[in-house]
Amino acid sequence: MFGTDTRKRRGSAVALLAAASLMLTLAGCGVDPITPADARGNAAGSDDKQGAQGATGSARSAEPVDCARTKCIALTFDAGPGKDTPHLLDVLKEKKVPATFFLLGKKHVDRYPEVVKRIADEGHEVANHTWTHRILTDLEADEVRDELSRTQDAIEKITGSRPTLMRPPQGRTDDTVSEVSRDLGLAQILWSVTAKDYSTTDSELIRKRVLEGARGDGIILLHDIYDGTVPAVPGIIDELKDRGFTFVTVPQLLAPGKAEPGAVYRP
Structure with missing residues (x-):
């Protein structure tokens, strides 16, 4: 031993x-990752000048957000929903913060369909984190497709919409994953800071790690399935707001650019 x-x-x-x-x-x-600034810059010459529009509902601001001029940051959660996700949604609603949820299919989407619907109904971005969290780079193309398609179908059945974003487990991607993602209409979203909340239940440590890594155009990776994470979120939000950050969803962070299927985005 x-x-x-x-x-x-x-x-x-x-x-x-x-x-x-x-x-x-x-x-x-x-795979050549695209930054949020590059995504916005690539769209600068297009006719879409609306910026990152806030959706109706409690989570998002009613005013557009221009992340080229505003210090934006995206709060994202992987591998839920779980038992603590309803409380997390209460916190986000109270603080008027939008988030992006990369949902896991088996034992999560299929176990908490009412929470999935609530995530969508309250204006958050619903995204795909595969069906069983298998490492996609270890799989054949048809297996990658199955992992993503099953979650796409399950989410659409609940919300009426298919996600346009996915996050590969452990951030592992390659040409095959990119090709399948493109076929399924999914852009790949990585991150700039993680609290490694899978390795600790210390909420203060989780908060500290996020705050140390937070920067403009950042994407924060957390998991709403671990005991220490949701209690850390109010302090993270309050401190980052005090530092002048504006919380946005991943699509808002990229606007007026749009996440292109198959492409990899990372700050």
């Missing part, structure tokens, strides 16, 4: 390896 210190060292090594593998995956597969 391994002692506590040995297990901790192994856990740290695995985390470092996962981070290194993500960088290698992106660097070696021909």
